[in-house]
Amino acid sequence: MNRYPVWKYVILVVALLLGVVYTLPNFFGEAPAVQVSSAKATIKVDTSTLQKVEDALKTAGTTPQSVVLEGTSIRARFDNTEQQLKAKDAIQKALIPDATDPQFVVALNLVSRSPAWLSALHASPMYLGLDLRGGVHFMLQVDMQAALTQRLESLTGDLRSTMREKDIRHGGISRNGQNIEIRVRDAQQQEAAKRLITDQFADLQTREVSNGTELSLVVSIKPESARKVQEQALKQNITTLHNRINELGVAEPVIQQQGLDRIVVQLPGVQDTAKAKDILGRTATLEVRMVDESTEARAAEQAGGLVPFGTERYMERDGRPLIVKKQVVLTGDNLTDAQPGFDSQTQEPVVNLTLDAKGARIFKDVTRESVGKRMAIILFEKGKGEVVTAPVIRAEIGGGRVQISGRMTTSEATDTALLLRAGSLAAPMEIIEERTIGPSLGAENIAKGFNSVIWGFVVIVAFMAIYYAMFGLFSGVALGVNLLLLVAILSMLQATLTLPGMAAMALALGMAIDSNVLINERVREELRNGASPQAAIHAGYDRAWATIFDSNITTLIAGVALLAFGSGPVRGFAVVHCIGILTSMFSAVLFSRGLVNLWYGGQKKLKSVSIGTVWRPEAGTAVKAD
Amino acid sequence: MELFKIRKDIPFMRHALVLNAVSFITFALAVFFLFSRGLHLSVEFTGGTLMEVSYSQPADLQKVRGTVGTLGFSEVQVQNFGSAREVLIRLPAQKGVSSAQQSEKVLSALKANDPDVTLRRTEFVGPQVGDELVEDGLKALAFVVIGIMLYLAIRFEWKFAVSAIIANLHDVIIILGFFAFFQWEFSLAVLAAVLAVLGYSVNESVVIFDRIRENFRRYRKMNTVEIIDNAITSTISRTIITHGSTQIMVLSMLFFGGETLHYFAMALTIGICFGIYSSVFVAAAIAMWLGIQREDLIKPIKKDNDPSDENSGAVV
Numbered sequence: 001m002n003r004y005p006v007w008k009y010v011i012l013v014v015a016l017l018l019g020v021v022y023t024l025p026n027f028f029g030e031a032p033a034v035q036v037s038s039a040k041a042t043i044k045v046d047t048s049t050l051q052k053v054e055d056a057l058k059t060a061g062t063t064p065q066s067v068v069l070e071g072t073s074i075r076a077r078f079d080n081t082e083q084q085l086k087a088k089d090a091i092q093k094a095l096i097p098d099a100t101d102p103q104f105v106v107a108l109n110l111v112s113r114s115p116a117w118l119s120a121l122h123a124s125p126m127y128l129g130l131d132l133r134g135g136v137h138f139m140l141q142v143d144m145q146a147a148l149t150q151r152l153e154s155l156t157g158d159l160r161s162t163m164r165e166k167d168i169r170h171g172g173i174s175r176n177g178q179n180i181e182i183r184v185r186d187a188q189q190q191e192a193a194k195r196l197i198t199d200q201f202a203d204l205q206t207r208e209v210s211n212g213t214e215l216s217l218v219v220s221i222k223p224e225s226a227r228k229v230q231e232q233a234l235k236q237n238i239t240t241l242h243n244r245i246n247e248l249g250v251a252e253p254v255i256q257q258q259g260l261d262r263i264v265v266q267l268p269g270v271q272d273t274a275k276a277k278d279i280l281g282r283t284a285t286l287e288v289r290m291v292d293e294s295t296e297a298r299a300a301e302q303a304g305g306l307v308p309f310g311t312e313r314y315m316e317r318d319g320r321p322l323i324v325k326k327q328v329v330l331t332g333d334n335l336t337d338a339q340p341g342f343d344s345q346t347q348e349p350v351v352n353l354t355l356d357a358k359g360a361r362i363f364k365d366v367t368r369e370s371v372g373k374r375m376a377i378i379l380f381e382k383g384k385g386e387v388v389t390a391p392v393i394r395a396e397i398g399g400g401r402v403q404i405s406g407r408m409t410t411s412e413a414t415d416t417a418l419l420l421r422a423g424s425l426a427a428p429m430e431i432i433e434e435r436t437i438g439p440s441l442g443a444e445n446i447a448k449g450f451n452s453v454i455w456g457f458v459v460i461v462a463f464m465a466i467y468y469a470m471f472g473l474f475s476g477v478a479l480g481v482n483l484l485l486l487v488a489i490l491s492m493l494q495a496t497l498t499l500p501g502m503a504a505m506a507l508a509l510g511m512a513i514d515s516n517v518l519i520n521e522r523v524r525e526e527l528r529n530g531a532s533p534q535a536a537i538h539a540g541y542d543r544a545w546a547t548i549f550d551s552n553i554t555t556l557i558a559g560v561a562l563l564a565f566g567s568g569p570v571r572g573f574a575v576v577h578c579i580g581i582l583t584s585m586f587s588a589v590l591f592s593r594g595l596v597n598l599w600y601g602g603q604k605k606l607k608s609v610s611i612g613t614v615w616r617p618e619a620g621t622a623v624k625a626d
Numbered sequence: 627m628e629l630f631k632i633r634k635d636i637p638f639m640r641h642a643l644v645l646n647a648v649s650f651i652t653f654a655l656a657v658f659f660l661f662s663r664g665l666h667l668s669v670e671f672t673g674g675t676l677m678e679v680s681y682s683q684p685a686d687l688q689k690v691r692g693t694v695g696t697l698g699f700s701e702v703q704v705q706n707f708g709s710a711r712e713v714l715i716r717l718p719a720q721k722g723v724s725s726a727q728q729s730e731k732v733l734s735a736l737k738a739n740d741p742d743v744t745l746r747r748t749e750f751v752g753p754q755v756g757d758e759l760v761e762d763g764l765k766a767l768a769f770v771v772i773g774i775m776l777y778l779a780i781r782f783e784w785k786f787a788v789s790a791i792i793a794n795l796h797d798v799i800i801i802l803g804f805f806a807f808f809q810w811e812f813s814l815a816v817l818a819a820v821l822a823v824l825g826y827s828v829n830e831s832v833v834i835f836d837r838i839r840e841n842f843r844r845y846r847k848m849n850t851v852e853i854i855d856n857a858i859t860s861t862i863s864r865t866i867i868t869h870g871s872t873q874i875m876v877l878s879m880l881f882f883g884g885e886t887l888h889y890f891a892m893a894l895t896i897g898i899c900f901g902i903y904s905s906v907f908v909a910a911a912i913a914m915w916l917g918i919q920r921e922d923l924i925k926p927i928k929k930d931n932d933p934s935d936e937n938s939g940a941v942v
Contacts, residue, residue, distance in 0.1 A: 141752070357795070434749065445886065451882035459878065514868040521861075570814050573815070
């Protein structure tokens with residue numbers, strides 16, 4: 001009765017083997033490495049890059065343990081950090097001839113020392129969370145209201161010019177909160193404006209308002225379009241963050257959307273947090289507007305008094321004021337790239353801008369109408385605008401390629417380009433959560449978590465072996481298998497291990513032994529009641545199973561709740577907790593039964609089992625009342 | 627080895643009234659402290675900045691306090707963390723000042739005083755995140771309570787579900803009461819521990835209920851009180867041993883896990899101790915007051931056999 005069919009043993013052995021293989025990579029530790037990845041979407045890391053890296057390493061005289069192309073990056077592994085640093089310089093020199101326009105990110109990293117055959121099986125070590133390896137974690141909130149306001153501003157401008165084109169007269173267009181108000185004289189105008197908006201502005205909806213004699217049309221963005229604007233804003237911000245972080249040279253940055261309006265950024269191993277914050281915290285948006293060159297504006301510029309209606313005063317970078325129209329010609333959305341360079345004829349430093357199709361069209365129209373006038377490129381950082389540059393338009397510019405030139409040094413051109421690139425955030429962001437963990441603290445946390453698990457494990461196994469003898473030993477082995485499977489599954493899923501995760505691991509082991517205690521107590525009880533050893537084992541496992549199942553389900557409910565509603569550290573805890581419950585059901589019931597069956601199942605005339613003392617009360621006392 | 631040599635069923639239920647009174651008083655005290663002192667919520671919930679810095683020599687807290695105080699923050703907390711060389715600085719959330727500026731200002735001021743101070747970690751949480759965490763925490767608690775009740779109601783009977791959840795919520799309140807009384811820091815990790823303990827100590831009630839059900843089926847002559855006494859007596863050794871094993875793990879975390887896991891392990895310890903107490907004395911007693919009887923559990927159609935039991939098909 002206590003025998004497993006062969007297939008059950010096969011399952012156990014396969015599970016055990018998989019467990020060993022996928023747990024193994026965690027034991028090899030990490031080696032210093034240099035990682036090369038692409039800094040731009042247009043550039044791919046491929047075998048030719050690999051060749052270049054290998055050549056560079058050879059000429060530099062470094063001897064890498066291995067150089068491999070993995071997915072979209074190349075990793076070169078070294079014996080020590082000295083070689084690693086030397087190699088990084090060499091690769092950087094070979095791959096990035098122009099430091100102002102890096103095409104690759106060359107970063108220091110740590111990679112697993114595990115042998116190639118394990119990597120070939122996709123067995124890699126668990127991914128350590130920031131609290132274990134050190135680094136920076138940010139949560140950024142995207143200001144969606146600002147994204148919508150910006151969109152409305154530019155739509156207001158579009159409406160104005162379209163109505164002028166179509167010759168629809170109106171009594172003024174202005175933005176009022178999240179609405180645009182168009183004042184009209186009569187119902188006919190109102191109707192015409194309404195028709196125009198329905199025909200040409202798919203994103204807008206209108207509402208007619210009559211306030212006594214005054215008629216107007218209130219225009220707002222349709223909810224679904226507003227959602228689209230927000231989605232795009234978030235997406236663009238993520239892209240921009242990617243580009244900015246590439247400048248930092250982080251090996252494995254994590255940039256993820258969280259919820260509807262948040263972005264999580266994790267930079268493992270980054271120590272210069274000030275710089276990271278500085279680069280991320282540059283919550284800048286870019287706008288191109290026309291400079292107001294009327295005499296009133298000039299006067300206001302000089303005297304510093306009231307500015308004319310429809311204009312605003314901004315400072316140039318050298319501190320001179322500039323009066324700029326409120327209407328936005330272009331935003332950072334339309335700017336795809338900004339690079340420093342040199343003019344092909346005059347050889348003076350310039351900044352080259354590239355616009356997208358829509359931007360190019362608008363730019364062409366604007367420049368045609370305003371040759372000889374100045375336009376201002378304004379960078380808004382944390383709500384404050386600053387004029388980056390205000391060049392004079394020399395000719396109509398088509399094709400979306402714009403060159404800004406004049407009285408710039410090379411470094412000024414580089415700075416301006418960087419500022420313009422950085423400006424292509426669709427909406428401002430704010431850091432709402434930040435965590436920095438130093439590297440030494442990370443290492444300490446690993447040691448603490450590891451010690452907690454190991455000591456708890458050792459004491460429990462020792463106790464079980466003493467209290468339940470052979471059966472206790474089986475339980476201990478099952479508990480070990482549980483730990484093995486848990487680590488293997490976490491490694492397979494490439495789940496992020498954090499300190500709370502390690503705590504969950506310890507707790508999972510503490511709770512998992514519950515199942516074995518239940519079983520062992522049940523077997524003892526059956527023996528006490530006079531069952532034969534084989535029957536006691538059978539009944540003990542069978543009767544305990546229902547209880548084990550019930551109790552694990554309730555624990556699992558709590559785990560799932562934590563997974564669903566928890567964030568950050570709690571989620572790390574919950575993942576391990578839930579997986580730990582599942583593996584414990586497998587190992588405590590199936591695996592320990594397998595061991596028991598193997599040991600005792602074959603013996604037909606089993607006289608006794610080693611399960612510690614089976615104490616029997618004297619006959620006649622009432623433990624058993626039936 | 628056998629630690630539990632029990633000859634007769636222990637008449638737990640005879641003392642149910644006294645024990646329930648004890649539970650009620652502890653519970654009332656916990657609620658009282660929760661309201662009078664409140665929980666000492668961590669930065670994660672309240673919003674603000676937390677900095678851990680370390681010195682090469684034991685730090686002079688007064689001096690650190692003075693330095694940070696000159697920066698014009700109100701309500702700054704400075705305390706040792708783990709060892710005398712590590713200092714924890716807590717700054718309240720300030721409107722209009724970004725976290726980056728806050729922590730950097732403090733660090734540069736400390737550096738000016740003593741150049742070998744190093745930043746070990748910083749944590750900044752905006753006020754809006756804190757509010758959400760409180761909300762999510764309550765949602766998680768509600769989910770656990772409803773989920774467990776539903777499961778127990780389906781698997782056993784509503785009276786069991788109600789008594790198990792009352793018993794275990796009483797544990798949760800008592801854990802919170804401890805945190806309020808000692809003003810221990812209540813962090814996200816502690817919340818996770820509380821919820822994990824809730825799921826775990828329901829286990830205990832489940833084991834006893836399982837036994838009660840089995841006893842109803844087996845011992846037709848016993849009355850409800852005897853059945854409950856027998857169920858608790860026959861599972862008490864298992865209760866103590868499993869909780870002991872889990873507690874070994876938790877103690878290991880308490881000793882080796884360092885400051886970060888300290889309150890997490892503390893919450894688990896209290897939860898485990900009261901978990902034993904409440905499952906044994908409270909849950910079964912409430913079920914008894916609610917008037918469970920044989921007919922509640924033994925349905926005319928015998929479908930209680932677990933479907934995964936390989937012998938269930940072999941009933942003759």
